[in-house]
Amino acid sequence: MMTMLLQGFGTVVGNPLILLAMLGGVFIGIIFGSLPGLTTVACLSMFLPVTYVMSHEMGLSMLTAIYIGGMSGGLVSAILLNIPGTPSSIATCFDGTPMAKKGQAGRALGIGVFASIVGNFIGVFAMIFISAPLAFFTLKFGPWENFGVTVFALTLIASLCGKNILTGLLAAVFGMMFSTVGLDQIDSSTRFTFGMSELTSGFGLLTVLVGMYAVSEVLRTASAEPEKATVNEDFKMKGIGLSMKEIIEQIPNLIRSSLIGLCIGILPGIGGSTANIIAYSVTKSSSKYPEKFGTGIPDGIIASESANNASVGGAMIPLLTLGIPGDGSTALLLGGFMLHGMTPGPLLFQTNGSTVYAIFASMIISTVFMGLVMFLCMRWFVKILKVPSFILIPCIIVLCAIGAYTLNYRSFDIWALLFFGILGLALSAVKVPIAPFILGFILGKDFEVNLRTGIQYAASDRFMLLHRPIAMAFLVLAIFFFIYSFIKTSKVNKKEASA
Amino acid sequence: MKLNRDAKVAIGFMAFAIFYLISSNQIDSKNMYASGGVSSRTLPLIYAVVMIVLAIALFITSVTRQKSTAQVQAKEKKPAPMVNFLGRQVPRKPLFLGLSIFLFAFYAFTYTKLGFVLAGFIYLGCMIMLLTPPERKSKKMLVFGWVFSCVFIVALYLVFTKVLSMMLPRGILF
Numbered sequence: 186m187m188t189m190l191l192q193g194f195g196t197v198v199g200n201p202l203i204l205l206a207m208l209g210g211v212f213i214g215i216i217f218g219s220l221p222g223l224t225t226v227a228c229l230s231m232f233l234p235v236t237y238v239m240s241h242e243m244g245l246s247m248l249t250a251i252y253i254g255g256m257s258g259g260l261v262s263a264i265l266l267n268i269p270g271t272p273s274s275i276a277t278c279f280d281g282t283p284m285a286k287k288g289q290a291g292r293a294l295g296i297g298v299f300a301s302i303v304g305n306f307i308g309v310f311a312m313i314f315i316s317a318p319l320a321f322f323t324l325k326f327g328p329w330e331n332f333g334v335t336v337f338a339l340t341l342i343a344s345l346c347g348k349n350i351l352t353g354l355l356a357a358v359f360g361m362m363f364s365t366v367g368l369d370q371i372d373s374s375t376r377f378t379f380g381m382s383e384l385t386s387g388f389g390l391l392t393v394l395v396g397m398y399a400v401s402e403v404l405r406t407a408s409a410e411p412e413k414a415t416v417n418e419d420f421k422m423k424g425i426g427l428s429m430k431e432i433i434e435q436i437p438n439l440i441r442s443s444l445i446g447l448c449i450g451i452l453p454g455i456g457g458s459t460a461n462i463i464a465y466s467v468t469k470s471s472s473k474y475p476e477k478f479g480t481g482i483p484d485g486i487i488a489s490e491s492a493n494n495a496s497v498g499g500a501m502i503p504l505l506t507l508g509i510p511g512d513g514s515t516a517l518l519l520g521g522f523m524l525h526g527m528t529p530g531p532l533l534f535q536t537n538g539s540t541v542y543a544i545f546a547s548m549i550i551s552t553v554f555m556g557l558v559m560f561l562c563m564r565w566f567v568k569i570l571k572v573p574s575f576i577l578i579p580c581i582i583v584l585c586a587i588g589a590y591t592l593n594y595r596s597f598d599i600w601a602l603l604f605f606g607i608l609g610l611a612l613s614a615v616k617v618p619i620a621p622f623i624l625g626f627i628l629g630k631d632f633e634v635n636l637r638t639g640i641q642y643a644a645s646d647r648f649m650l651l652h653r654p655i656a657m658a659f660l661v662l663a664i665f666f667f668i669y670s671f672i673k674t675s676k677v678n679k680k681e682a683s684a
Numbered sequence: 685m686k687l688n689r690d691a692k693v694a695i696g697f698m699a700f701a702i703f704y705l706i707s708s709n710q711i712d713s714k715n716m717y718a719s720g721g722v723s724s725r726t727l728p729l730i731y732a733v734v735m736i737v738l739a740i741a742l743f744i745t746s747v748t749r750q751k752s753t754a755q756v757q758a759k760e761k762k763p764a765p766m767v768n769f770l771g772r773q774v775p776r777k778p779l780f781l782g783l784s785i786f787l788f789a790f791y792a793f794t795y796t797k798l799g800f801v802l803a804g805f806i807y808l809g810c811m812i813m814l815l816t817p818p819e820r821k822s823k824k825m826l827v828f829g830w831v832f833s834c835v836f837i838v839a840l841y842l843v844f845t846k847v848l849s850m851m852l853p854r855g856i857l858f
Contacts, residue, residue, distance in 0.1 A: 238848045349690065351742040355697050358735045362704055365731070369724035376711050376724060377704075400788075407815055408781035575815035579808045580836060582788065587840070590795065591850055599792040607785060615693045633727045640722055 186317055193542030196242055197550060203243045207547055210250030211554045212562070216569050217251075218258020220577070221268045225255025227581050229517040230399035233391065233524065234588035241525045241540045246547035248521045249501075252514050253305060253551045256497050257559065260297035260490055261566050264290060272458035273493035276465035280478065280485030287481050295426030296483045297490045298559040300439065304491030305552040307443035308450065308498025312505075313545050316534075319506040323531040328639040329650055333659030335632045338509050340663040341452060343621045344670035353621045356612065360625025361632065363388060370634055383597040388605075391520045392598050393626055395585050396605025397619055398513045403578050403585075404610050427483060438468055438484055439491050446492030450499020450511055464492030498548075504529050505541065509628065516623050690746035698739040705732035783814055799855015801841050808833035 197203050210232070217228035228251050236244030259274030264281035277297060284293040326334070343353030366377045367387025378384040427435065442464035449460040468488035469478045478485050500511030501518075508530035510516035522529050527537050534541055559566075589598040609619055643649035650656060687695075708728040787810055794803040812829035844850045 234844075234850070235848065237850060349742070351738055351745065352690070352693065355693075355735060355738050355742065358731055358738065359697070359700075362728070362731050362735070365728050372724050374712050374724035376728065377707055379707075404781060404784050404788075407784045407811075408778075573816075573820075575812060575817070576832065578815060579811035582791075582811070583804050583808060583837070583840065586791065586795065587800075587844060587850075587852065590852070594851060596792060596796045596853075599795055603785070603788050603792055606788070610781075615689055615696075617693060636727070637722050 186313075189538060189542040190313065190545060192539060193544070193546035194550075196539065196543040197246060197546045200243070203240075203246050203547070204550070206239065206243050206247040207250040207551050208554050208558070210247040211254035211551055211558055214251035214254020214256075215258035215261070215555070215558060215566060216254075218255040218271050218274075219261035219566055219570060220572070220574070221262050221266065224271050224402065224513075225252055226398040226513040226517060227402055228255055229514055229521075230395040230588065231581055231584040233395075233517065233521060234584070234591055236521060237524065237591060241527065241537070242543040242547070244525055245518075245521055245540065245544050246551070248518055249544055249548050250551040250554070252518065253494075253497055253548065253555050254558070255514070256494050257298070257301040257305070257490070257555050258566075259493075260301065260486075261294070261563070262570060264293045264297060264486075265567060266570065273461055273496075274489065275458070276461040276489035277486055279465065279489075280481050280483075283479065283481030284486070285481075289426075289481070291421045292426035293481075293486060294563060295424060295560075296486045298556060299425040299427065300442075300487040300490035301494045301559070302552060302556040303439050304443045304446060304494030305497060305555065306549075307440070307491070308447050308495035309545070309548045309552060310498070311447050311495075312498035312501045312548075316502055316505045316541075319502065320531050320534040323506055324535075326531065326655070327653070328635040328642065329653045329656040330659070331631060332635040332639055333653075333656035333663075334507060334509075335628045335635065337659040337663040337666075338503075338507075339621065339624060339628060339632075340666050342624050344666045350667065350670040350674055352617050356617050356619070357621035357625035360622035360627075361629035363393070363622075364626050364629025365633070370630060371637055383595065386593075388601060388626075389589075389592050389598060390523060390627065391517075391592060392589050392601045393605050394513075394516050394520050394623065395588060396602045397609035397623060398517070399581065399585050400602055400606030401609030401613065401619075403581050404606055405613070406574060407578050431483065435483065435487050438487050441471075442468060442488040442491040443495035446495030447499040449492075450496030451502050452511070458493075460492040460496045461489040464488040501548075505533060506531065508533075508631075510624070513620070513623070516627065519627065688746055691743050694739045694743035694746065697735055698743070701732045701735035701739060704728065704735070708732055780814065784811070787811055787814070796853045797855065799857050800852040801837050801857055802855055804837040804840070805833050808837060 197207075213232070214225060214228060218225055229248060232247065232251060236247060239247065255271065256273055259269055259271035260277050260281065263269045263274040263277035264285050267278055267282040269275045269278055281293045281297065284290070323330075339357045340354075343357045344350050364387070366384055368374070368385055369376055375385065425432075445464045445467060446460040449463065465478075465485055465488045468484055469475050472478065472484060474482075496511075500515045503509040503511055504515045504519060506529075508519070508528065510519045519529055522533075527533060527540065585602060586599050589602045590596065592598050612619055612622065639650070708725055711725045711728065713723040713725040787807055791803055791807040794806070797803075798806075809830045812833060813826070816825055816829065841852060844852055
């Protein structure tokens, strides 16, 4: 593993263009992360077409750099505007803004950047050491095991997204239905094309992802009232804002929050947006001085920023080893892998091992770049916060349309982009979570192929599934999660009704 | 009885599932593995049935826990109307959303007919004009919006076609 990682470093460091692409990716990611209303997902959607002409290593390194930059960029507006740039920085506002109001904005930013770097490192190193053995283990999976994992992932995401498991499951099934459009993968029957030749190949993954996440988000921002906030420009950054004694005191908080972020990142459907709030509340409840939280103390910023950044590494683990994206950004990264002819999953480490380790190396270097860029260019980012969204929003749409058009060089994909944008907007409006839909769409084809292949294998042995312990374990876990979530939802509903 | 949001969502999903179920029956099923295999029609039928069952469950649970309409209405806050760029008392949201979608549809329609540059220039310019807040609307802003659209689109076209060697629709300009 270490040899491969060193080779990965060699690939990345040996090519100045890759380093430049990563630096640019981190920079752009931070800008998008810091601008309220624009997120990493929109940024990744914009820059996917740019990576078409790049090598695997360069394109994917740039995309992961955007992901890392975007996750940390949210702290800038959270501290200086009291508006989180991304949902992953909501808890940063709790102590970041009071600190800025006390005239310590520079210190708060320094602490946030420091915690982001530590969180990122913990997440990325955990990803490196967990992914390879897990991928090796999943190589043993047959159709029934893959079927079990798919059912488990869909149930988990439906349980964790939104308040109602039924709407989550409906969204997942809805996504699976869209995956059946086009030619059947096993016997090439035409399904749900309604005489349209463009639908024969089905809906493109990127079209669905960009439409559901980026276009719907942009349409929502375009139709929302513009947020009016004053940028606090009166600050000076001096180092990381913590003394050596304070750093030592914060080590347990850093490690605990990063591990929370890592574990939450691994679960599909929930990522940094949940991790930062959970880490904040855990840190508060285990603190000796919980009453000080919310008044502007470093503990809150550290908990939030280390957790959301550690979730980056966590979300990459199921993506690389099972091909299951952990959140919207990793769903787009999955699209990025596919654009470059790679399929994330157990075989990725065998077929494209050198590229995977180059991505690992690039994520470590991107974390260093993120820290440097944040410390050196903070004043510049503050100026960017003043760029009006009415200029940026149409530009995102134009770039997303380029990405969709260049997939097959047909305008049908731009129409599909609009269709999925409106669908995403409609689902959000009625509080149906989008993440299960996306996962259902991504896993739908594998689900069908594995189930049908498994049934063919089981033709001679009707109880074959019972002899597959891993598949059974995942199915039992899926049932457990379903029952647990159903009971939990019922309890919450009863409480709400009695309130 | 006024249905709540979840009940309406359940009805919507149920309608879609019925449409999907009917369409599933039109799939030309070729069962290559007759001995125990499933055809290309089986999974769509299962999805449709599962969606109907889930939608019924959602409908029942939402109706049984539905609060009185009065309580719900009391909690809902109506957004205050505002003066938009046309100077009318219309909430910004539906109008801007509708116009944004219309402009996107126009962009998709003209993308290959007018070409990337012209379609993009019109779309960008119109969107900037649409989204500019009323307090920032001025002749200077109008000129800036269209000049920015022109420069941005031409620069993008040159970067993608000349630098990245990707094909974009030329349309009527080139």
